[in-house]
Amino acid sequence: MAVTPAGDPAWARTSDYSTYGGHSDKANYQSQGAVNPRTDVTAEQFSRMVEDLANAVRTADFAKMRVETHDTSPAAPTIHWCRLMTAVRNVSYEGDSAPTGFPSGARVGTGTVTITFASSYDDAYGVAQAFTPSHAAAMPIDQGCAYVTTSISGNVVTVYCYDETGTLLDDSFFILEVS
Amino acid sequence: MPFGGLCPLPLRLGGTETEGWSAEQFARFSADLLALRRTNPIAVITFTMDSASPPVIHSYYGWNGAGVGEAPAVTGPLVGRADITFPASYTDSQGNERAISLFGARATAHGATAYVLECSLYKQRIRVACDTIGGTPTNIKVTVKIWATLSEAAKLEDYGGAPDKVDTDAETTPYAWSWYLELEDMLGSAFTKARTGYVHAQKLALARLFGAGLQRANERFVNNCVPASASDLLPTWAQCFNVQFAPSTPEWQVRRDCSVRMKLLTGCTVDNIDNAIEEQLDGNLVAVHRNTSDPLSSPPANTYWPGGLPGDPNYSLCGYQWSSGRAHVWAEVTWPPDLSQTEFLQLTDVRLFRLMDLALPAHATFAWDLDTNTGFILDVSLLGYETL
Numbered sequence: 001m002a003v004t005p006a007g008d009p010a011w012a013r014t015s016d017y018s019t020y021g022g023h024s025d026k027a028n029y030q031s032q033g034a035v036n037p038r039t040d041v042t043a044e045q046f047s048r049m050v051e052d053l054a055n056a057v058r059t060a061d062f063a064k065m066r067v068e069t070h071d072t073s074p075a076a077p078t079i080h081w082c083r084l085m086t087a088v089r090n091v092s093y094e095g096d097s098a099p100t101g102f103p104s105g106a107r108v109g110t111g112t113v114t115i116t117f118a119s120s121y122d123d124a125y126g127v128a129q130a131f132t133p134s135h136a137a138a139m140p141i142d143q144g145c146a147y148v149t150t151s152i153s154g155n156v157v158t159v160y161c162y163d164e165t166g167t168l169l170d171d172s173f174f175i176l177e178v179s
Numbered sequence: 180m181p182f183g184g185l186c187p188l189p190l191r192l193g194g195t196e197t198e199g200w201s202a203e204q205f206a207r208f209s210a211d212l213l214a215l216r217r218t219n220p221i222a223v224i225t226f227t228m229d230s231a232s233p234p235v236i237h238s239y240y241g242w243n244g245a246g247v248g249e250a251p252a253v254t255g256p257l258v259g260r261a262d263i264t265f266p267a268s269y270t271d272s273q274g275n276e277r278a279i280s281l282f283g284a285r286a287t288a289h290g291a292t293a294y295v296l297e298c299s300l301y302k303q304r305i306r307v308a309c310d311t312i313g314g315t316p317t318n319i320k321v322t323v324k325i326w327a328t329l330s331e332a333a334k335l336e337d338y339g340g341a342p343d344k345v346d347t348d349a350e351t352t353p354y355a356w357s358w359y360l361e362l363e364d365m366l367g368s369a370f371t372k373a374r375t376g377y378v379h380a381q382k383l384a385l386a387r388l389f390g391a392g393l394q395r396a397n398e399r400f401v402n403n404c405v406p407a408s409a410s411d412l413l414p415t416w417a418q419c420f421n422v423q424f425a426p427s428t429p430e431w432q433v434r435r436d437c438s439v440r441m442k443l444l445t446g447c448t449v450d451n452i453d454n455a456i457e458e459q460l461d462g463n464l465v466a467v468h469r470n471t472s473d474p475l476s477s478p479p480a481n482t483y484w485p486g487g488l489p490g491d492p493n494y495s496l497c498g499y500q501w502s503s504g505r506a507h508v509w510a511e512v513t514w515p516p517d518l519s520q521t522e523f524l525q526l527t528d529v530r531l532f533r534l535m536d537l538a539l540p541a542h543a544t545f546a547w548d549l550d551t552n553t554g555f556i557l558d559v560s561l562l563g564y565e566t567l
Contacts, residue, residue: 013245017272024272029187029391035399037339037410037430039347040189041205045339049212051272052337055242056215059223112291134238135223135322137287147293147312150322162293166312177324179223179240 002125009123010085011062011131011179015054022050060085062131063178066141067095067105069113069161071170077105077113086121111161111168115176119155133157137177145172184383186353187391193346202344209340213333221279221327222251224263225289228309228318230255237320242329243269259316263305263323268330277329281305289320296321334429341431342461349398355383355390362386406437413437423533435459436530443538452538456510459534460526465511465550470504479504506543508535511550 007019017023026043034040041049065082076095079102082088087101095105095113103117120130136150136157146169147162161172192202222241226234232255239250252264268278284298284305294317299306309319335341362382363372370378402408406416410430417424417433420440424433435458442455453467470479475487483490483500490500510531514523527547535545 013240022272024274026188028189029387029395032189032391032395032399034189034410035191035395036347036349036402036408037413037434038341038343038345038408039192039202039349041192041339042189045337046188046190047273049209049338052216052333053212054272056212056219058240058245059220059242060215135225135240135324136289137223137285137322137324139285139287147288147295149288149290149293151289151291158291160291160293162312164312166293 005123005125005127009121009127009129010057010060011121012129013058015057017047017050017054020050020053022047022054059179061177061179062133063103063117064175065103065115066173066175067113067115067159069111069170069172070107071110074107076107079103079105084121086123108158109168110170111172113159115157115159115178117155117157117178131155133178135179139175141173141175143171143173145169145174148174150176184387185355185359185390186350187387191347191350192344193348193351202346206340206344209335209338212338213335213340216333220324221329222325223322224250224253224325225320225322226253226261227320228255228259228261228307230258230260230318234261255318257316258318259309261307261321263307263325265303265325265327267303279303280328281325282328283326284323286321286323289322294319298323331427336429336431341429343431343435350395353390354394355386358386358389359383406434406441409434409437421537435461439534440537447538447540452508455534455538456531459531460510460512463513463515463526465513468509468511470507479507506540507545508539508543509546509548510535512547513550
């Protein structure tokens with residue numbers, strides 16, 4: 001019978017050290033240290049592991065992707081690569097034909113695209129967890145794109161790309177980080 | 180090995196795929212966790228700037244916790260400016276104070292208008308500045324990602340990671356389980372074999388006591404008798420062998436230094452010295468060189484004596500030059516790409532130097548050199564007439 005992991009998948013941001021087996025009173029049996037330091041992991045080391053893992057998971061991005069907008073010949077944005085907590089894709093895809101499990105993209109207007117996430121994702125053990133973006137950070141990359149702003153509405157992240165004068169820009173590149 | 184009643188902490192690496200955790204799996208886990216800790220932001224916060232009243236925090240994910248209540252103080256001293264102030268430290272779940280040293284932040288504006296955003300660091304404070312393209316400060320909604328170092332640089336040893344980690348070959352079956360079965364057989368058929376109830380509880384208590392008190396304690400004693408597997412007595416071994424180490428030196432490094440010196444206990448023979456150097460360099464040794472095969476008819480370089488090879492009179496002693504490379508030992512080493520210059524020089528100029536200084540007789544000279552295929556490396560290779 002397959003095991004069901006404790007707690008919620010990472011993007012729920014609810015895991016703490018206890019989810020991974022930590023406890024504030026965790027101790028080596030009868031307070032004895034390592035029997036053999038080459039083969040053992042002590043309570044102190046284990047506690048540091050679970051604490052750091054919980055911390056790192058809380059702030060990790062759920063998604064990171066490189067996106068190219070298409071305005072000269074209007075089309076859905078191209079996602080050059082996409083790294084999710086649930087999957088990694090290094091081969092580019094068009095936003096309007098997203099592979100299963102990856103966010104889709106659509107063109108709204110000049111320099112403006114939306115990236116739409118599913119309302120729920122499964123972790124590596126098949127545990128489903130709802131996902132709603134809370135933070136969306138973006139960086140412009142090259143092609144004259146000077147500024148990028150974002151907005152979140154439900155599971156849709158809208159990204160705006162501007163030139164140096166603050167005018168929405170055609171055919172831009174940016175990196176989007178969502179958590 | 181499983182945690183819990185029959186195999187309590189410390190966790191023993193090894194066992195089966197379904198019930199255990201191998202040294203290799205543990206090593207991958209700890210290395211990946213370290214990678215995350217090094218690169219992850221310490222906090223992600225989204226808030227709306229407000230210079231008249233406290234800015235509204237919409238969401239916060241941080242190393243100290245998730246939720247608006249866990250967020251650091253955010254204030255709006257001026258229009259288009261926000262200060263995020265972190266405490267000097269926070270207390271983690273284990274009760275440890277972890278100092279926060281901020282070193283980076285990046286802000287992204289929300290909305291459908293372009294803004295110029297800048298993040299400036301002032302010790303524990305991050306000033307987020309937002310201006311329109313025309314340069315007018317404006318309050319907007321922003322997401323800020325913040326990177327910091329906590330207390331000290333993350334390292335593998337925090338999690339018990341070490342390059343010499345292996346599966347246990349001693350407790351391949353939990354000691355307590357073996358004792359439990361033994362006790363069950365001893366009690367005979369008059370007693371229940373149910374895994375609940377008073378008899379079970381008594382067997383379990385005794386089995387845990389025997390497993391930890393007899394076998395684990397004994398194994399621990401044996402392991403501490405040699406430096407290669409010592410933990411509790413490692414500082415004593417280091418003192419015995421005069422191994423110097425800093426508080427930040429990983430335990431496995433001290434074990435190795437002591438273990439290397441242990442090889443010399445049976446005498447500083449050529450074989451023992453070579454073996455010790457090989458272990459100290461951990462796979463980065465090409466060869467140990469000596470001038471033992473050169474006959475006097477064709478002596479090694481820099482060998483001069485009166486009557487044979489008189490040498491340069493400028494270096495004379497009583498009118499003659501006396502020098503010999505006969506007692507010179509040098510280790511030819513490689514520089515692995517995953518070792519930084521600091522780590523490499525720590526290995527060669529400190530650890531190897533101390534070992535050779537200890538192992539070789541007073542009349543011998545010694546050195547190390549990069550293997551001949553390495554080429555010239557700035558700050559490491561010797562710069563001589565030949566190189567020029």
